[in-house]
Amino acid sequence: xKRGGRDEDGRSGTILLVEDSxxxxxxxxxMLEDVGFTVLPASGGEDALSISRREDxxxxxxxxxxxxxxxxxxxxxxxxxxxxxxxxILFMTGYAEDAVVNEGILGRQRECIGKPFTQEQITKRVRxxxxx
Numbered sequence: 001x002k003r004g005g006r007d008e009d010g011r012s013g014t015i016l017l018v019e020d021s022x023x024x025x026x027x028x029x030x031m032l033e034d035v036g037f038t039v040l041p042a043s044g045g046e047d048a049l050s051i052s053r054r055e056d057x058x059x060x061x062x063x064x065x066x067x068x069x070x071x072x073x074x075x076x077x078x079x080x081x082x083x084x085x086x087x088x089i090l091f092m093t094g095y096a097e098d099a100v101v102n103e104g105i106l107g108r109q110r111e112c113i114g115k116p117f118t119q120e121q122i123t124k125r126v127r128x129x130x131x132x
Contacts, residue, residue, distance in 0.1 A: 012036070012037075013037055013038070013060035013061060013130045014037070014038040014040060014059040014060050015038070015039050015040065015059060015061045015062075015063050016048055016051060016052060016059040016062050016064075017032070017039050017041050017063045017064075018042045018043075018044065018045065018048045018062070018063070018064035018073065018076060019041075019042075019043075019064075019065045019068075019092070020043060020065065020068045022043070024115075025041050026041075028063075031122055031123070032063075032122065032123070034119065035119070040057065040059055044068050044071060045068060045070060045071025045072075045076040046070065046071060048062075048064070048076055049076070049080070052083065053083070059087075060088060060130055061087075061088045061090060061126060061130060062076075062087055062088070063090050063126070064076055064077060064089070064090075064091060064092065065091075065092050065093070065094075065115075066092065066093040066112075067094070073091055073092075074091075077089045077110070088130065089110060090113060090126065090129055091111065091113070092113055092114075092115050092117075093113075093115060094114075094115045111125070
């Protein structure tokens with residue numbers, strides 16, 4: 001699979017997007033693609049691991065929902081960090097962002113954005129995490 005194009009800020013990247021809701025996943029993918037990122041959509045943790053393990057796939061950021069039916073985003077991130085040390089991660093949650101972060105649900109210090117978010121908000125957060 002190809003690696004991402006450049007966004008309007010000159011940054012490029014490919015994002016592994018993991019979201020169990022088809023509609024939400026499609027909307028977020030469109031938001032990111034519209035500003036120039038390449039998106040690899042996955043419907044859950046196992047799907048994401050399968051994509052990640054393909055030899056022709058590389059990505060710059062894991063963008064994953066925290067709460068999913070079969071595998072939590074935290075479990076997915078932990079597994080991917082073992083397989084791809086240094087992978088950048090941004091969690092999404094529909095729960096109160098402060099509660100998720102403050103109660104330690106994400107484990108050690110990790111980046112999180114609350115849903116719903118605007119295209120401007122997600123683009124800003126992705127740009128903050130990805131290198132120029």
